[in-house]
Amino acid sequence: MVIKSEVLQKLKNIAGDGNFFTDKETLQHFNYDATERRYMPDVVVTPKSTEEISKIMELCYQENIPITPQGGKTGLSGGCLPVKGGVIISFKNMKNILEIDDKNYTATVEPGVVAADFQKAIRDKGLFFPPDPSSTVESTLGGNVAENAGYTRAVKYGVTKDYILGLEAVLPNGKVIHLGGKNIKDVTGYDLVRLLVGSEGTLAVITKIIVKLLPLPESRRTLIGYFDDMTIGADFVVEIFKSGIIPTAIEFMDRMTMKAVESYLNVELPEAEAMILVEVDGNKFAVDDEAEKILKIYEKTGAKDFRLAIDQKEADKFWIIRRESLPSLKAKGGDQLEADIVVPRYFLPAYVKNIHKLADEYKCQVAAYGHAGDGNLHITIIYHKSSFQDLVNANELFARFYEEAIKLGGSLSGEHGIGITAAPYLKMQLGETEIELLRSIKKAFDPKGLLNPGKIFDFKDEE
Amino acid sequence: MVIKSEVLQKLKNIAGDGNFFTDKETLQHFNYDATERRYMPDVVVTPKSTEEISKIMELCYQENIPITPQGGKTGLSGGCLPVKGGVIISFKNMKNILEIDDKNYTATVEPGVVAADFQKAIRDKGLFFPPDPSSTVESTLGGNVAENAGYTRAVKYGVTKDYILGLEAVLPNGKVIHLGGKNIKDVTGYDLVRLLVGSEGTLAVITKIIVKLLPLPESRRTLIGYFDDMTIGADFVVEIFKSGIIPTAIEFMDRMTMKAVESYLNVELPEAEAMILVEVDGNKFAVDDEAEKILKIYEKTGAKDFRLAIDQKEADKFWIIRRESLPSLKAKGGDQLEADIVVPRYFLPAYVKNIHKLADEYKCQVAAYGHAGDGNLHITIIYHKSSFQDLVNANELFARFYEEAIKLGGSLSGEHGIGITAAPYLKMQLGETEIELLRSIKKAFDPKGLLNPGKIFDFKDEE
Numbered sequence: 001m002v003i004k005s006e007v008l009q010k011l012k013n014i015a016g017d018g019n020f021f022t023d024k025e026t027l028q029h030f031n032y033d034a035t036e037r038r039y040m041p042d043v044v045v046t047p048k049s050t051e052e053i054s055k056i057m058e059l060c061y062q063e064n065i066p067i068t069p070q071g072g073k074t075g076l077s078g079g080c081l082p083v084k085g086g087v088i089i090s091f092k093n094m095k096n097i098l099e100i101d102d103k104n105y106t107a108t109v110e111p112g113v114v115a116a117d118f119q120k121a122i123r124d125k126g127l128f129f130p131p132d133p134s135s136t137v138e139s140t141l142g143g144n145v146a147e148n149a150g151y152t153r154a155v156k157y158g159v160t161k162d163y164i165l166g167l168e169a170v171l172p173n174g175k176v177i178h179l180g181g182k183n184i185k186d187v188t189g190y191d192l193v194r195l196l197v198g199s200e201g202t203l204a205v206i207t208k209i210i211v212k213l214l215p216l217p218e219s220r221r222t223l224i225g226y227f228d229d230m231t232i233g234a235d236f237v238v239e240i241f242k243s244g245i246i247p248t249a250i251e252f253m254d255r256m257t258m259k260a261v262e263s264y265l266n267v268e269l270p271e272a273e274a275m276i277l278v279e280v281d282g283n284k285f286a287v288d289d290e291a292e293k294i295l296k297i298y299e300k301t302g303a304k305d306f307r308l309a310i311d312q313k314e315a316d317k318f319w320i321i322r323r324e325s326l327p328s329l330k331a332k333g334g335d336q337l338e339a340d341i342v343v344p345r346y347f348l349p350a351y352v353k354n355i356h357k358l359a360d361e362y363k364c365q366v367a368a369y370g371h372a373g374d375g376n377l378h379i380t381i382i383y384h385k386s387s388f389q390d391l392v393n394a395n396e397l398f399a400r401f402y403e404e405a406i407k408l409g410g411s412l413s414g415e416h417g418i419g420i421t422a423a424p425y426l427k428m429q430l431g432e433t434e435i436e437l438l439r440s441i442k443k444a445f446d447p448k449g450l451l452n453p454g455k456i457f458d459f460k461d462e463e
Numbered sequence: 464m465v466i467k468s469e470v471l472q473k474l475k476n477i478a479g480d481g482n483f484f485t486d487k488e489t490l491q492h493f494n495y496d497a498t499e500r501r502y503m504p505d506v507v508v509t510p511k512s513t514e515e516i517s518k519i520m521e522l523c524y525q526e527n528i529p530i531t532p533q534g535g536k537t538g539l540s541g542g543c544l545p546v547k548g549g550v551i552i553s554f555k556n557m558k559n560i561l562e563i564d565d566k567n568y569t570a571t572v573e574p575g576v577v578a579a580d581f582q583k584a585i586r587d588k589g590l591f592f593p594p595d596p597s598s599t600v601e602s603t604l605g606g607n608v609a610e611n612a613g614y615t616r617a618v619k620y621g622v623t624k625d626y627i628l629g630l631e632a633v634l635p636n637g638k639v640i641h642l643g644g645k646n647i648k649d650v651t652g653y654d655l656v657r658l659l660v661g662s663e664g665t666l667a668v669i670t671k672i673i674v675k676l677l678p679l680p681e682s683r684r685t686l687i688g689y690f691d692d693m694t695i696g697a698d699f700v701v702e703i704f705k706s707g708i709i710p711t712a713i714e715f716m717d718r719m720t721m722k723a724v725e726s727y728l729n730v731e732l733p734e735a736e737a738m739i740l741v742e743v744d745g746n747k748f749a750v751d752d753e754a755e756k757i758l759k760i761y762e763k764t765g766a767k768d769f770r771l772a773i774d775q776k777e778a779d780k781f782w783i784i785r786r787e788s789l790p791s792l793k794a795k796g797g798d799q800l801e802a803d804i805v806v807p808r809y810f811l812p813a814y815v816k817n818i819h820k821l822a823d824e825y826k827c828q829v830a831a832y833g834h835a836g837d838g839n840l841h842i843t844i845i846y847h848k849s850s851f852q853d854l855v856n857a858n859e860l861f862a863r864f865y866e867e868a869i870k871l872g873g874s875l876s877g878e879h880g881i882g883i884t885a886a887p888y889l890k891m892q893l894g895e896t897e898i899e900l901l902r903s904i905k906k907a908f909d910p911k912g913l914l915n916p917g918k919i920f921d922f923k924d925e926e
Contacts (some may be wrong), residue, residue: 104808189881202581345647410644413649431641
C-alpha cells in the first residue's frame with residue numbers, strides 16, 4: 001500500500017530512529033512465520049512502550065493503515081503475517097519481565113518475552129507456568145496469548161487461557177484498556193480477558209500480561225508404549241481416566257511420524273501403528289503410584305515395548321522422539337499442508353484410522369501426531385505442488401480432514417488458531433448466525449477493520 | 464408494563480396452557496431471589512424446549528418486551544429478578560440430563576437441572592464435576608453457568624467457566640446458536656462460550672450446556688485450624704503453595720462469623736480471630752503426605768487447635784461450620800448488605816483486618832468469611848434500616864469495602880455477579896473505555912436491550 005511520506009515521518013518520530021524500518025532487507029526479517037508463507041509489510045516498528053504503541057495505533061487509525069502485531073513468528077496459521085501490508089508492530093523491544101510476585105503467585109510481563117526465558121526465570125524461584133508450547137525457545141508470551149497456545153501439559157493443566165489473569169491492551173483507535181488483574185476470580189462484566197486471549201491479534205494489541213503461577217510439581221514420571229492397533233488408543237486413554245488419574249500429558253504419534261523421526265534422529269523405534277507417551281506429575285508418592293497403574297493399563301490394553309523411564313534422562317529421550325515430530329516431518333521436504341484438528345477425545349484413534357484410509361484414497365502421504373489426551377491432532381500432508389494432480393488431491397484431502405472432524409463434533413483448530421490457513425473452512429464449523437456474532441464483536445473493537453486484517457474471516461489467498 | 468392481550472394469547476399458545484402464568488399468586492413464586500429483593504414480572508412462562516424459547520423470544524423481540532431468564536433463585540446479586548417487568552423464562556420444565564458420555568468425559572444437560580441432582584447422577588458413574596456451589600440443592604446449572612458460579616474447590620479446580628465446553632443458546636431475536644461442543648480444546652473464532660458463561664443472562668438465553676467431567680478423586684483429607692492473628696493467614700496460604708501443594712480448598716471465617724455459627728448450630732468453637740479450613744484431594748498417597756505437611760504449616764505459622772479430620776464424618780463436621788456461615792448470619796436478623804469481594808490472594812487477611820477497622824469507624828456489625836485460597840471474601844453488614852443514621856453508615860461502609868478492594872487491585876465480585884447489587888459500583892473497577900466495550904458487546908447480542916435489562920450497567924433502584 002502507499003503510505004504518505006509525512007505519515008512515515010510521524011511513525012518514525014514516535015518509534016525513534018533505530019526502531020522504524022522501511023528498507024526491504026530489514027522487512028524481509030519480518031515477512032514470514034512457520035507456515036512458510038511470505039507477505040511484505042510496508043513498515044516495521046519495534047516500539048519500547050505502551051505509550052508508543054498507543055500513538056502508533058492512533059495515527060494508523062486516522063490514516064486507515066493496517067496493523068499486524070508480531071511476536072516470535074512461530075505460528076502455524078499465519079497469525080502474524082501482514083497479509084494486507086501496512087505496519088508490523090514487532091515486540092522485539094518489549095521483552096521485560098516486569099514482576100514476579102511470589103506471594104500472589106503471579107507474574108507481569110511484556111508481550112515480547114520469549115517463553116523459554118520466562119520459564120527459566122520463574123523456575124529459578126520454584127514457580128511454574130504450565131503453558132509451554134513446543135516453540136518455547138522462540139515463541140513469545142504475547143504470541144502465545146494471542147493464539148491461546150496449547151502445549152503437551154494441557155490434559156491436566158488446561159491451555160494458555162487458563163493462566164491469564166489480566167491484560168493491558170491498545171484498541172485500534174489508540175485507547176489503552178486494562179482488564180482483570182491479579183485476582184484468581186473476577187466476574188465483573190463480561191470476560192474480556194478471555195475474549196482477547198485467542199483472538200489472534202484481531203481485537204486489540206496486547207501490551208502487558210498478568211499470568212497465574214503454580215508451585216513447581218515435586219516430581220514427574222514418564223512412560224512410553226507402542227500399539228499395533230491404533231483404535232486401542234481410545235480405550236487406553238479412557239482406562240487412565242477411569243483409574244482416577246488425571247495425567248499431565250498423553251501424546252501420540254502414528255507410524256509415518258515415527259518413521260520420519262527414526263530417519264531424522266537416526267534412532268530405531270519399535271514397528272507399530274501408534275506410540276503413546278504418558279506423563280504424570282505432582283506429589284512424589286502419587287506419581288509413583290500412578291506410574292504403576294499406567295504400566296498395568298498399557299499391559300491390559302495390549303501395548304508392546306511399554307516402559308517407565310528410569311530417570312529424567314530417559315524421560316527426556318522419550319520426549320525428544322515426540323517433540324521432534326514436526327521438524328522430522330518438515331525435513332522430509334516436498335510441499336506440506338498442516339492441520340491442527342480437534343475431535344472429542346475418545347474419537348481420536350478412529351479419526352486417525354479414517355484419515356489414513358482417506359490418504360490412500362487420495363494417494364497422498366499423511367502423518368499425524370499430537371495431544372491424544374485433548375483429542376488434538378496435528379496432521380501433515382506431504383505432496384508435490386509441481387504435479388497439478390497432486391496439488392488438487394492434497395487440497396481436497398485437506399478439506400476432507402476438516403469435514404470428517406466436524407462430522408464428529410470436532411474443531412478446525414485446537415491451538416494454532418484459524419489465521420489464514422484454516423480461514424477458508426470457517427463455515428464448516430460455524431453457522432451464519434455464529435459468524436455474524438463474531439463479526440459484530442470484531443466490529444465493536446475494530447470498527448475500521450484495520451487490526452490484523454484478513455485473519456479468521458474470509459481470507460482469500462492472493463499469492 | 465402493559466402487554467397487549469393478543470400478545471399474551473400468543474405467548475400462551477407457544478408455552479401451552481399449564482406453562483403460562485399471569486395471576487399474581489403464581490407470579491409471587493418467581494419475583495424474588497436470595498437478595499430478598501422483589502420485582503414483579505408481568506408473565507411467567509415455563510417452556511419445555513429450545514424451540515419454544517426461540518418462539519417466545521422472537522415474539523418478545525418484535526413486541527419490545529423484556530425477558531429475564533430464571534433458574535433456582537439462589538443468586539445473591541439479583542441476576543434473575545425482572546427489574547423492568549416483562550416475561551420471566553423459568554427453567555422448571557427443562558431439567559433433563561440429556562447425556563452422560565463416560566468415554567469423552569462430558570455431559571449434556573438442560574439449564575434447569577438442579578446442581579445437586581446432577582452431582583448425584585454423575586457420582587453414581589464415578590465421574591466428577593468440580594463446580595458445586597453452596598446453593599447446590601436449589602441452584603440450577605443454567606444459573607451457575609450464567610453467573611460463572613464459584614465454589615469451595617476452585618483453588619485447585621477453577622470455576623464453573625473452566626468446565627463448560629459447549630452451549631446452545633437463543634439470541635434476543637429468537638435465533639438459536641451453537642457454540643463449542645465436546646472438545647477439550649477449540650480456538651475457532653472468538654471464545655463465545657466463555658463470553659456467555661458469567662454474562663448474567665444479559666447476552667443470550669442458554670438452553671443446553673455441555674460440561675467437562677473428571678474422574679472422581681480417590682481420596683480427600685480435611686484440616687481445620689484457628690489463628691489469634693488474622694494477618695498470619697496470608698503467610699499460611701503462601702507456605703502451603705510453597706510446599707508444592709495445590710489444595711482443593713482453603714476456606715476462612717472471621718470471629719463474628721464463628722460466633723454466629725456457634726449460636727446458630729449450638730456448638731462451641733475455639734476463641735480466635737480466624738478459622739482456616741484446608742482440604743486436599745486426589746491420589747490417596749498424595750493426600751496423606753500433603754495432610755502431614757499442612758499440619759506442620761499450621762504449627763509453624765502459630766495456629767492453635769489445628770487438626771486433621773480422622774474420618775469423613777469429622778471432615779463433614781468441619782465443613783458444616785464453614786457452610787453454615789451464610790445461614791447463621793442471615794439468622795442474626797436485622798437488615799443485611801452482602802458483598803462478594805476479591806483481592807489478590809496474599810492481600811486477603813490484611814484486607815479483612817482493614818474492613819474490621821472500618822466497621823468500628825462506621826459503628827456497623829460486619830462479618831466476613833469465604834474462599835481464602837482465591838482471595839474471595841463474602842462480607843455481611845448487619846444494620847437497621849429503621850435508624851436513618853445506621854442506614855447511611857451501612858451504605859457508606861458498603862461502598863468503602865469496594866473502594867478498599869479496588870485499591871488493592873481487587874474486584875467487585877468473585878462469583879455472585881454484578882447484577883443489581885454491585886452495579887452502582889461498576890465504575891470503581893472499570894474505566895470508561897472498558898465499560899464502553901462491554902456495552903458494545905451487549906449491543907452486538909441484544910441491540911434492543913431487552914434481555915435481562917437493568918443488570919450490570921447503570922442499575923438504578925426504584926424500589
